[in-house]
Amino acid sequence: EVQFVESGGGMVQPGGSLRLSCAASGFAFSITDMTWVRQAPGKGPERVLSITRSGGARYYIESVKGRFTISRDNAQNTLYLQMNNLKPEDTALYYCARFPSVERLGQGTQVTVSS
Numbered sequence: 001e002v003q004f005v006e007s008g009g010g011m012v013q014p015g016g017s018l019r020l021s022c023a024a025s026g027f028a029f030s031i032t033d034m035t036w037v038r039q040a041p042g043k044g045p046e047r048v049l050s051i052t053r054s055g056g057a058r059y060y061i062e063s064v065k066g067r068f069t070i071s072r073d074n075a076q077n078t079l080y081l082q083m084n085n086l087k088p089e090d091t092a093l094y095y096c097a098r099f100p101s102v103e104r105l106g107q108g109t110q111v112t113v114s115s
Contacts, residue, residue, distance in 0.1 A: 002026040002105060004096050009109030016086050020109055022079040022096035030074035033099035036081045038092035038111075045102040048094075049081065063089070086113045 008020040020036070035050040047060040049070040057070050069082040079096050095108035 002098070004106035006095050006106050006109040009094060009111045011112040011114065012086055013115050014087055014113055016113070017082070017084045018086065018111060020081040020083065020094055020111075022081075022106070024077045024079065024096070027098070029077040034072065034079050035097050035099040035102070036070060036079070036094060037097055037102045037104070038090075038094045039104075039108075040092040045104070046092075047102060050099045051079070063087075083111070086111070088113045 003025045005023040006020060008018055010018060012018060031053050033050060033052050036048045037045045038048055039045045048064060049060065049068060050058045051070045051072055055072065059065050067083065067085045071080045072078065081094065083090065091111060091113050093108040093110050095104045095106055097103055
C-alpha cells in the first residue's frame with residue numbers, strides 16, 4: 001500500500017522558513033519521480049515542484065522560484081521541501097505525490113503564513 005506521511009508545517013510570520021518532509025512507503029521511491037502539491041482553502045490542488053529520481057527539479061509556480069527548493073533522500077525514502085521567505089499567499093495544505101499525480105494520499109501538512 002502506497003503511503004505518505006507529511007510533516008514540518010506550522011504557522012510562521014512572513015519572511016520565515018519551514019522545511020517540509022514526506023516519508024514514503026509502499027513503492028519503489030528511488031526510481032519514482034515525485035512532486036509537492038498545495039491546496040489553499042476553496043481552491044483546487046496546485047503543483048508546486050517536481051523532482052526526478054536523479055534529482056532534477058522543475059518549478060510550476062513562478063512566485064516560488066528562488067524561495068522553495070525540492071530535494072530527496074532515496075536511501076531514506078524521504079522527499080523534502082525547503083521554503084524560505086514565506087509569504088501569506090503560500091498558506092495552504094502541502095502534500096507529496098507520485099508525479100504526475102496530484103492525488104492526496106496522506107494527511108498533508110498545513111502551512112500558515114500570517115503576521
